Amino acid sequence: MNFEDVSLTALRVFRAVAEHGTFTAAAASLGYTQSAVSRQVATIERAAGTQLLQRRREGVRLTAAGLTVLRHATVVLHEIEATARELSGLPPAAGTVRLGWIPSAGAVLLPRALTELSRTDPGLRVVSREGTTPVLVRALRAGSLDLVLLGSAPPFRSPDTETPPLVVETLAERSLRLAVPASHPLARGDFVDVADLRGQRWIAGPSSGEDRLMGVWPGLDERSEIAHTARDWLAKLHLVAAGLGLTTVSAALTPAAPDGVRILPVRGGPQEQRRLLLARLDRPSAQPVARVAAALRAAALDTT
């Protein structure tokens, strides 16, 4: 079987798998069973004559050939969708930009950039969605997002190691700060000393994988007590406001801190920097995408 005999269905299934990272999730997103996905992937791999996916316990990873297929598949499927749109008389819909963002970019940068955009480019339509870094990166590679806002911590590795590499731009570099209840003794000054952080109670992020101490000040070698874990920033900050613990927060979130929470720098330890990244594919960006990127860049400068 030749690759030219693949079906569009197989390409769609493959794209969904690439985007969601597992057969099961892809199946759910398509309304198929996992079995159907498995067969379609087997078929397309037979057609390609090579493995396109490395099966690993936690899901799949694209091989080099898989990336090649994905690159072409996104073009093909996009073209089909564009044909359908044109035939139904709709405009080319080239004005819509799809943006992905991590939660910590959603409270300040995103609304500012979008507000500004709606003033300067009222014709531009932006649809956005939140997600974790791996989810957003996969969606970007699968062609279902045009731009992605990501975070990065030292040693500032690239968000993925695939080829071709993503085009990544640093929008801002901010120091990591501490969210402290206004009523807390530590909140009296304009900064906190790292020595005072031992023995505090912490509100951590969801313990996902390696960086399981997200939310706890880095480098505290003593066993820190994690009192609560939460993913949502509003919840985290209100837990802090209620005096239930401390948490780390990017300086960029300062303007969004609710009453009862102070965002303070920490002195005495190594500089803890966090970067906000804007990533896209290495294809030439359409003009509306470039406008949104520019607005995000401007908004990031604004919040300095």
Add this chain to the structure above:
Amino acid sequence: MNFEDVSLTALRVFRAVAEHGTFTAAAASLGYTQSAVSRQVATIERAAGTQLLQRRREGVRLTAAGLTVLRHATVVLHEIEATARELSGLPPAAGTVRLGWIPSAGAVLLPRALTELSRTDPGLRVVSREGTTPVLVRALRAGSLDLVLLGSAPPFRSPDTETPPLVVETLAERSLRLAVPASHPLARGDFVDVADLRGQRWIAGPSSGEDRLMGVWPGLDERSEIAHTARDWLAKLHLVAAGLGLTTVSAALTPAAPDGVRILPVRGGPQEQRRLLLARLDRPSAQPVARVAAALRAAALDTT
């Protein structure tokens, strides 16, 4: 049924129909029966929700929607083929240019341009094929040719009236000439007077459609005797050499005239001009295509 549900097979069939102009010819080129083609076209039209082809007695003609679909289909199919090539480890094969030409461009211009190209761009591969104007234009639109050499006579209408229009460039404008046997009384001078053309025997081209007098000097209102009809230039010119008749020929063919044939201008009538055109789609041309176009342009100037 939505257009997004079309199959690649349907797109391929549709492209073949657009290229060959009839269901039957498309079926033959694909190794299908006419029945299968008819069904696939019906399916894709149902998916598109509109007629894509006007059925006429002599074949089909694309509607506006049909052109839209064709445009996208060529992209999609090209992308699939590129994927197949990449997966089999071959280079992107971006160095191959597909050129179409009408017979009168094949004897002089084509070999000159290709010889020159093989000297200046040895890495460039050109595959070419001969065809009639409508066949070549359809093949160009269907994406199976990159460049097409065409002829044009007054009133120099565009080779087709579809949208988007083809990008057409005039490579040369030559006067129409007369091929005369060297032994013929008319061959004594350096030109022929139009008055002497009455009552001659002619070697015409195949009587296809409107321009059924191709080969006979235009404007001879009397009934001219067509002694032979031939499509092939070598045959035509050797029929002339054997004294079996006269025929018209573009001045560009002069260097290719065999012994026993003189190519002479005709005086006394209106100027009969013929243009050699180079046509391509309105998409931006890849660099190798531009090289070939440049070589053709240069060769056309050379043969002035």
Add this chain to the structure above:
DNA sequence: GAAGTTCATGACGATTACGCATAGCAGATG
């Protein structure tokens, strides 16, 4: 070692796609 992931696969029913044969239609030809 039990439970919960992951992907793979045999069996089955519904759909689809093809070729064959034939019908319908319009212009050319005698």
Add this chain to the structure above:
DNA sequence: CATCTGCTATGCGTAATCGTCATGAACTTC
């Protein structure tokens, strides 16, 4: 006017394909 020769459309039977269900195998986590 009848026939012939292009063209496309369609009824029918067969063979391949696709998706679900149910189950299995490999592996991590508790």
